[in-house]
Amino acid sequence: MDNQPLAFYEYLDQIVNLELKAKRVLQGATQIRYTAARKLCGPPLSRIAADLILRLPPSSLIFISTGAGNPTTLPKGETDGPSGVAFLTRVLNALSHPVCVVSESHFLPAIMASLAAVNILITKNSLGPHDPVSTFASPFPLGPDEADAHVRRLLDQHPNASVAIFIEKPGPNTAGVFHSASKNFLEGDPHDGLMPLDYFVWAAIGKHRTFVIDTGFNSETAAQRKREFLRCPSEGLKSLGVEPHKVRDVILTHLHYDHVGNFDLFPNAIFHLQDREMAYATGRLMCHRRLREAFDPEHIVGVVRQVYRDQVAFHDGDSEIVPGISVHHIGGHTLGLQAVRVNTARGWVVLASDVSHFYANFEQKRAFPNVVRVEEMLEGHLRLRQLAASPKHIIPGHDPEVMRRYRPPSPELISVCVRLDVDPIEITTEREVPSEIVGAHQHS
Numbered sequence: 001m002d003n004q005p006l007a008f009y010e011y012l013d014q015i016v017n018l019e020l021k022a023k024r025v026l027q028g029a030t031q032i033r034y035t036a037a038r039k040l041c042g043p044p045l046s047r048i049a050a051d052l053i054l055r056l057p058p059s060s061l062i063f064i065s066t067g068a069g070n071p072t073t074l075p076k077g078e079t080d081g082p083s084g085v086a087f088l089t090r091v092l093n094a095l096s097h098p099v100c101v102v103s104e105s106h107f108l109p110a111i112m113a114s115l116a117a118v119n120i121l122i123t124k125n126s127l128g129p130h131d132p133v134s135t136f137a138s139p140f141p142l143g144p145d146e147a148d149a150h151v152r153r154l155l156d157q158h159p160n161a162s163v164a165i166f167i168e169k170p171g172p173n174t175a176g177v178f179h180s181a182s183k184n185f186l187e188g189d190p191h192d193g194l195m196p197l198d199y200f201v202w203a204a205i206g207k208h209r210t211f212v213i214d215t216g217f218n219s220e221t222a223a224q225r226k227r228e229f230l231r232c233p234s235e236g237l238k239s240l241g242v243e244p245h246k247v248r249d250v251i252l253t254h255l256h257y258d259h260v261g262n263f264d265l266f267p268n269a270i271f272h273l274q275d276r277e278m279a280y281a282t283g284r285l286m287c288h289r290r291l292r293e294a295f296d297p298e299h300i301v302g303v304v305r306q307v308y309r310d311q312v313a314f315h316d317g318d319s320e321i322v323p324g325i326s327v328h329h330i331g332g333h334t335l336g337l338q339a340v341r342v343n344t345a346r347g348w349v350v351l352a353s354d355v356s357h358f359y360a361n362f363e364q365k366r367a368f369p370n371v372v373r374v375e376e377m378l379e380g381h382l383r384l385r386q387l388a389a390s391p392k393h394i395i396p397g398h399d400p401e402v403m404r405r406y407r408p409p410s411p412e413l414i415s416v417c418v419r420l421d422v423d424p425i426e427i428t429t430e431r432e433v434p435s436e437i438v439g440a441h442q443h444s
């Protein structure tokens with residue numbers, strides 16, 4: 001392969017990274033990851049992969065992991081896993097490497113059928129070194145503990161294992177919860193697909209003062225509410241040089257558990273909150289289970305205590321906290337939800353918080369189902385546009401796209417934080433979708 005010109009691998013990279021999805025939320029994501037990987041690795045990725053495979057000891061076992069479409073709740077699931085495995089396995093078997101296909105047991109029949117369809121020799125277990133090169137399946141358990149034990153067993157049983165290849169597949173989080181697109185739009189989503197939420201805290205760091213906007217939630221809440229917990233927001237802030245106990249201003253967009261948990265990690269802060277949010281979270285509407293679901297009474301009581309310690313600053317409607325930072329009552333999702341507008345080097349950035357969970361909510365004027373007043377939420381989408389320097393200056397509250405569109409402040413913080421005061425990465429991939437789903441559905 002050494003004698004192949006570099007351009008050959010560049011073309012191969014392009015083919016391998018072609019995005020074939022008609023799902024706009026994820027369109028362009030491959031390009032961003034590819035660009036990042038090239039920055040780290042240098043030469044074309046297909047060449048690195050080829051070099052690696054050619055350097056493997058003869059007859060070493062290769063694990064390939066993938067899925068086979070989504071569960072029945074997600075009818076438009078991905079199907080590229082099995083064909084990808086079949087293609088790779090053909091190549092690897094030809095190079096004398098046995099393959100072990102690893103997937104959840106309910107996915108295996110479809111994957112193994114794809115392998116059988118291209119005449120790959122399938123056996124029950126791995127064969128001896130003098131037998132023909134074969135491929136076998138290993139059902140993978142669910143849950144982190146079982147998975148860990150299973151991986152250790154596999155490695156013990158197969159000392160000739162050398163590489164594991166993962167073909168991207170959507171899956172439930174560690175608590176077994178799938179987040180699908182239809183859960184993110186009030187009217188449902190005709191092209192359902194996996195659409196998970198990210199949870200953020202934000203910081204506006206100035207020369208003299210730092211404002212923290214929302215405080216996230218902690219590991220206990222994550223376990224209770226079946227959310228994956230990546231890190232304590234205070235750790236994320238510390239990596240930016242923000243010490244929670246030194247923070248003097250925290251803006252709470254609203255009092256939902258995922259925005260006000262950890263408020264106690266900011267003992268010296270004034271909490272900026274809308275009058276209407278406190279009234280809502282402590283008033284008669286909390287008698288309705290559906291409306292109080294996303295509130296945690298411990299947080300609410302805690303914030304009431306802060307009032308008695310002179311640590312809450314109430315705002316009513318639009319309010320400038322300091323020049324360059326203002327809050328704007330929007331309502332809708334909760335009665336006192338506020339968006340935050342920050343003047344940055346690239347102009348006015350608006351942290352929408354739960355005014356718009358996803359880009360798709362405000363871009364397509366589609367309400368998120370967790371809503372008290374639909375009209376306020378929909379009007380709120382328009383208000384975001386008025387407040388922001390451009391639509392590119394609006395930051396939705398829970399969209400994983402944000403982490404893909406913006407750059408980390410430093411290489412160590414890849415996938416931890418991004419800078420919102422710097423223009424987003426231009427997405428160069430074709431972002432059009434088939435005409436019949438434009439309007440009705442652009443992101444899923």
Ligand SMILES: [Zn+2]
Nearest residue numbers: 256294333354
């Ligand atoms: Zn909320």
Ligand SMILES: [Zn+2]
Nearest residue numbers: 256258354397
């Ligand atoms: Zn939220």
